[in-house]
Amino acid sequence: MASTSAKLESTTPTGEKNKHKMHHFFISESSYRLTAEGGGRRPTIDECRMTARETPIFWPAIYRSGFKCRQCNKSYSSKDMYLDLTVTAGTTDYSEVKPARTELFRSPLVSFLYERGWRQNFNLSGFPGPDEEFKMAQEYFKPAEGGLLVDVSCGSGLFSRKFAKSGTYSGVIALDFSENMLRQCYDFIKKDETILNSNLALVRADVSRLPFSSGSVDAVHAGAALHCWPSPSNAIAEISRILRSGGVFVGTTFLRYTPSTPWFVRPLRQRTPGNYTYLIEEEIKDLCTTCGLTNYTSKVQQAFIMFSAEKP
Ligand SMILES: C[S@@+](CC[C@H](N)C(=O)[O-])C[C@H]1O[C@@H](n2cnc3c(N)ncnc32)[C@H](O)[C@@H]1O
Numbered sequence: 001m002a003s004t005s006a007k008l009e010s011t012t013p014t015g016e017k018n019k020h021k022m023h024h025f026f027i028s029e030s031s032y033r034l035t036a037e038g039g040g041r042r043p044t045i046d047e048c049r050m051t052a053r054e055t056p057i058f059w060p061a062i063y064r065s066g067f068k069c070r071q072c073n074k075s076y077s078s079k080d081m082y083l084d085l086t087v088t089a090g091t092t093d094y095s096e097v098k099p100a101r102t103e104l105f106r107s108p109l110v111s112f113l114y115e116r117g118w119r120q121n122f123n124l125s126g127f128p129g130p131d132e133e134f135k136m137a138q139e140y141f142k143p144a145e146g147g148l149l150v151d152v153s154c155g156s157g158l159f160s161r162k163f164a165k166s167g168t169y170s171g172v173i174a175l176d177f178s179e180n181m182l183r184q185c186y187d188f189i190k191k192d193e194t195i196l197n198s199n200l201a202l203v204r205a206d207v208s209r210l211p212f213s214s215g216s217v218d219a220v221h222a223g224a225a226l227h228c229w230p231s232p233s234n235a236i237a238e239i240s241r242i243l244r245s246g247g248v249f250v251g252t253t254f255l256r257y258t259p260s261t262p263w264f265v266r267p268l269r270q271r272t273p274g275n276y277t278y279l280i281e282e283e284i285k286d287l288c289t290t291c292g293l294t295n296y297t298s299k300v301q302q303a304f305i306m307f308s309a310e311k312p
Helices: 033-037 059-065 100-106 108-125 130-140 158-166 179-190 232-242 281-290
Strands: 067-069 148-152 171-176 200-204 217-222 243-254 294-301 304-310
Touching: 100 108, 100 179, 108 179, 130 158, 130 243, 130 304, 148 158, 148 232, 158 171, 158 179, 158 200, 171 179, 179 200, 217 232, 232 243, 232 281, 243 281, 281 294, 281 304
Parallel strands: 148 171, 148 217, 171 200, 217 243
Antiparallel strands: 243 304, 294 304
């Protein structure tokens, strides 16, 4: 089936005309029947792990009823503003508590404050600030121009919005585990006509189980996120799996310490269970390499590191 770039005219789950055109998502050819089966009945897809870049999902169908995977029979629910592709989507009695560093960002208050002061504090640790970090990331992403970019752990979409607005990518997926961060992201997007008309989708997922098929993504961005992940190794293995050959991963995080940190301070910054996982640069490089990524490179400023690696 030929891919199409036509924008979908859509309605919200409540039936209103939807002026928000963030509905350009992609699903594999085999799942195209989703468009035909929408309209009340639960649509089915062939695989949970979506294939990028073929046919846009018909969002209204998903919004009305969620969908079911033909392979594993798992049902996925939708939440108006974002598609919930976590394993626990749809559970009613079972709930799962993640480590504190993940749970913290699910709070409505933290999600609200995130772009209203919280993120600005990162500058004190050497983060250059969103505009400069965006520019730096765009340099690394040059080989992925025109492709699909997934902004994992996007928070309230600080960078997803910039990537979408840049027009550099055929599609941007803003992905986070926090429902409230995604709601904030949606609120910011609603206010900006340029982004509304861009090809941006919001997805809830765990970075340790990314809902994309192997080799289907051109670029993965993870801003200030690695230290928040329950398992950085699982996350980077997943990122490596979904990247196509030549695809680029760019991440930023806080380093536990740098070569210039005095030796007597280092023991005070040991990794402690429960808190954020601050790594040192050698550990980040080792993880990328062990997960099959190559051409590791980085820029460090105080505790800030931006690193990049490629899928061979
Ligand atoms: C410090 S914020 C970073 C937000 C944004 N990328 C930035 O550069 O400012 C870290 C984000 O990681 C997300 N996160 C934590 N655990 C996660 C997980 N298991 N899967 C996906 N995202 C997760 C949090 O919800 C939070 O939005």
